[in-house]
Amino acid sequence: MSGAQAPGVVRDTVGVARMRRPRITRARILTWSAVGFLLLVCVLAPVIFTSYWLSQILTKALWLGIAAVSLIFLSRYGGMISLAQVGLYAIAGFTMANLGSAFGGHHLGWNPWVAAGAGVAAATLFGLLFGAIAARSHGIYFLMITLALSVIVFYFFGQATSFSGYGGIRNVATPGLVGNPIIHPEGLYYLSLVASILILMGIRYLARTPFGLALQGIRDDPARMRALGYNVSLHRTLAFGAGAFIAGIAGILSVWYQTQISPGGVDIGQTINVLVIAVIGGLYWLEGAWIGALLFTVLDNYSRTWLPTVGLWLGPERFETLLGVIFLLIVLLSPGGLVGIWNGLRRRLVKVLGH
């Protein structure tokens, strides 16, 4: 990133960077009309799609996308690939389920919104703690430490039955706005949609703040930023806390979606699912999180009907094998994920259309 000239920036003869006035180009019109169309489809989704699609595919893709974007945010702006996001969303989910009304756990009967806020706060606090632990490590060490933390959270909820209610907490109360997500999927759908849009805009805003810029500087050259007087570990820790906040929101939505949470739902398999979604999305492109999540949920739903049976090797039950193979192929063939493929296509398209 450093050294490369960002699009829209031109340098004059003395080398001072200066913003070029945004020009109305064909590519720009194309992009904005695509965004507008997509937004329209999202808003009208309850009318366009069946309620099965709305709840089983779209709503699930939205909250899984939020979980994945918390990973992509850390990866893109902080250069940290974190596998702790599922552990953090488990903390949010279990905290909320214990504080609110539910069957199992402590069911303290708090208002669902207050319980949700407390859940996100708990995830953020643990995120800051995890961040403080892992922030001094880089690259592959960071990956290992966060994976270990996530698996420890899973084992904790598996063991500590007073918090996880013997195999899970069921019938978790949802706020009135959400109601029963099975009978009325629209409420949770719109809530997840609004949350997704706000999070996306929030991350984009955060990236432009002095904090976000410093974070990107640290990603590119920690030693230089340290020499300039920035507290590298603190920035990375705070970014991790922000990522945990986003993951916490995904945890709350996932519990409202399933109206239950169990240790089995936040195991290493789910950690890998979120990683796969982020990798499909490309690890560097925020919107890719939701595209990866959409692909994941569609595959999850429909592979069970069309996967051919090949002995014990393949069959309707073998979604994880299919997912692993897709993951393997993407990492082997296109490290940029689907977005990498798309960018290649778009570059050609723009060339054909001209500016």
Next chain:
Amino acid sequence: MGNRLDLRLLPRLLLALLGAAVVAWIAYKATQNSAQFVTVSLNGLTLAALYFVVAAGFTLIFGLMRVVNMAHGSLYLLAGYLAFTTQQSWFGVSSNLLFGHTVSVASWVVPLIFGTIVIGAVGLAMQQVLLRWNQGQDLRQALLTIALSVILADQMLAHFGGIAQSIQQPTLWPNSVPVLGTHYGFFRLVIVVGAALIIGGLLWGVIRFTRLGMIIRAGVDDRAMVSALGINVQLVFAGAFLIGALLAGFGGVLGGTMIAVQPGIDARFLLNSLIVVIIGGMGSLGGAVIGSLALGFVNAYADVYLQFGSTDLTNYSILLTFVLVVVMLAVRPLGLFGRPA
């Protein structure tokens, strides 16, 4: 510093106090019931031995090649399943052993060798096919091994089912041996600890005294230089990966006899290996010994001694593993013997 207390020493002081409190509590429990203390301590030692066998392979691969083999736990579990099935189909050993049924020594040793060698071959194939050509892209390699672990976990579930099984030890061997006034399992104490000692000794001897060991040590420090000296680094890498996978396989058969083979064990042993190297430092054999001992004893003591009067906190024993990791990373971010890449 003069008379002022250096505030930077405060965390270490607190840690020392915490350590002293833990030791005092264990000592108090030990005086209450010494037979239990011996058993729990031997649990810790035998777990540590098993963790070491598995984690030694993990740390060897990482130290030399900077590859984090996230499929290490899957290789471990696959070895257990292979040995279990061969024991059943080749030697007719039933999993629910009736009283008086005999298991010959060969019917344990042959599956052990078979499982270990097959896993060694699988690991070598993995390195040659998936990892060799993207040497140096450590994140991509880690993702590839994660993908492989997903596939292996699902395939093992399909082929071997979800029920916990265990490999039968030979009936010729005694069930237990007398130790310090109590009895302890023969297999765990003699076979597993003995195997760990032999493997540790062999690895140490090879790394310390042979030409191969010299190349490995040099490779850990500076791969490019070793390759510039005309040594076939690819061959050394393949050899290291083979040994690492063989160790995972060997450990898997030991663990499948000592504990169980069942889904989920792969994640547990990946976590164990990760923690061992986080504590000991990546690529260090001595670090793996200390990391395994620390993790083994913490696991064993936490499972039993987290009872304070009538409050039973053994359900939260995993938190002590967490504390162990946190403390280690707070004091030494690269582990005890870790060095920056």
